Amino acid sequence: MMKKHFDTPLKLEVVKMVKEQGLSISRVSQSMHIGETAIRRWMKQYETELDGEPLASKPLTAEQQRIRELEQENRQLRMDGDHLKKCVVLLRQGNEMSYRLITHLQKKAIPVTHSCRVLEVSRSAYYASVQRHATPRICSKEVHLKAAFSASHKSYGSRRLVVAMQAQGIRIGRYQVRSLMRQARLQPVWRRKFVHTTNSRHNLPIAENILSRQFNPVAPNLAYVSDITYIRTETGWLYLAVLLDLFSRKVVGWAMAPNMPADLVCDALRMAIGQRNPAPGLIVHSDRGSQYASRQYQALLQEHGFICSMSRKGNCWDNAVAERFFLNLKMERVWQGSYANKMEARQDIVAYITNFYNTTRLHSTLGYLSPSVFERHYAVNSPISLS
Template sequence: MTRQRRKFDTSLKLEVVRMIKEQGLSVQHVSESMSIGPSAVRRWVKQYEDEQAGQPGIGKPLTPEQQRIRQLEQENRQLRGDVEILKKAFGLLCPRTEMSYRLIDELQKKALNVAQCCRVLGVSRSGFYEARRRAAQPAVCKASVHVRAAFAASHQSYGSRRIVAALANDGLQIGRHKVRRLMRQAELKPVWKRKFIHTTDSKHALPVAANVLGRRFNPVAPNVAYASDITYIRTGAGWLYLAVVLDLFSRRVVGWAMAPSMPASLVCEALNMAIGHRQPAPGLVVHSDRGSQYASAEYQTLLAKHGYICSMSRKGNCWDNAVAERFFLNLKMERVWQRQYANHAEARIDIAAYIVGFYNCERLNSVLGNLPPTVFERNMAAKESIVVSEIT
């Protein structure tokens, strides 16, 4: 079966490059979150850098001056690498301070003068006695160090259950009661703050769709059902509104958009981003609340253009869109409420980093068996390919 080559428009390529160049995200995180090959992402970044530097594009020969500059840059990188190797080799060949302290300790047992031994070996007496004092102290609990590291890596959001799962994924088995005790001793508490404020404007005369999804939040395959919603972010320059689209199969954020207001174009931009890199087939169910943005003609036209089915929550029932609401709660508890954004640009960069660098690729989701969304999708795709190969 011939694999169809994916095509990406220029706006999507530019958005991917900006996430790397302006927001400081890594190529690996962006490629995993957007489901785009890392080689393609690197090629787009290289082409963007060449265009910004005024260099010739792909297929155009370099001038002699540009060839000479590239040769000098390559020689310079090689020289820096050679110097770095020599620095590391010198440090390894020199006598280690710890070995000198151990030798002085042995010589002192033979009634030799400590001051003289330190002077001959080129170490200080205070350093020798400090090393002896540290050696006499009780050993640090390794489990406590791992628990602290896992808690810090989760942006102070994991409780004992997720800490246990995170350590198990790293090959370290620790019981939950021990983790709870270590967290209590270290005063590690997840950040919990105020609840959401209702922002949906459903008092409009626009037509609303039926609740097609019906709280079936666990589809059997990706790109079968999406959930979408809008929330607000407080900044020093005023409110910033965030619209997201999640694939209910893996709870993965597949599209998002931010703006200082809430027009219908905001939710359309988020959905277009999801369509751009997931390319779901017609028949996809896209669920949302009854907000005026989702009931607008612009949004409904976008759904009809791609053959998607609109689904809306029942009036005043937030549980019909619980997955999107839960994502916003996690976002605010784990990132937004721990920050004070000075302006919209700072908030955009930090929220995009949370989605791409933490939520999609690293954050453990209990619904997915304590796996991140991207890892869950890869595992399910691998299982499906194995089943298909066995059948054929």
């Protein structure tokens, strides 16, 4: 029998059902078809990391440990103060009233543990009361939906979630997914921000638009698109140059630097050449930026027999595929947090490209396959193998 694999977001959802909803491990096990031993192991791992002792982390210094303790004490005091303000009228009116109050506060994101401690009620008595009065129905599909949504960095809409869940063997339609998303208040991240990074005010030669928006070549390594974007960090800007193979939308080359010299786009192209070894005649499309018009970059194209193509002046749609990749990167990763320094940004962006975008993310243009899977299908079904 093939061993089941459970990803981290699903494990977290299962643990929340036991710890926050008060459901027994046996009931969750039966409803989710997951062994009790596995659930207990996940809970133990969760509690270990909650205590600030993840196995893979470095040991904390004495100062860091003290800061963590003070932060925990401050959070405890704030929660206790909020409890006293909300509960003063209902205190001392009987355990059943306290149980109802704890349930209400739980909906306000206040943990049961804190409510029970402030109201001087045992957790076991509270959970026993919950079991007596109501036995909530576990929706296995909702748990899998939350896990898939979390694994997509909160970027998948209903269409991609349907495909992701069906790939796990879960029979579900788009309308049910949309309904469950409304109930769980799951909404994809969507923010538009555009800052121009192209400097086309130069006297260098400009190439014709050879690509002419032909974004769907019939085979890999026939046409690449390239572009540059910026990434904000606490220590300044980090600039990212990428190349995508239009056939599979796969990022085949990238480079990052604190500024935008011609070396930046040349390094990205060299990475693509090293990984894919494309044949002469490859079309490499970009905007009219000075980096792409530079002698250094043009010499690299000529050395390998590649054809240079550039967008028309002021027409961003001529390079729409690269622009879309940058929008996805920022929505699904960059805008969801902040980077303390450029090294942290580099590591996170590389992880996004290699561990999510190229290998896992579902692309509607590719029939809801990831770029890597799409290329594997092509390699199997075509007599021409990928380089």
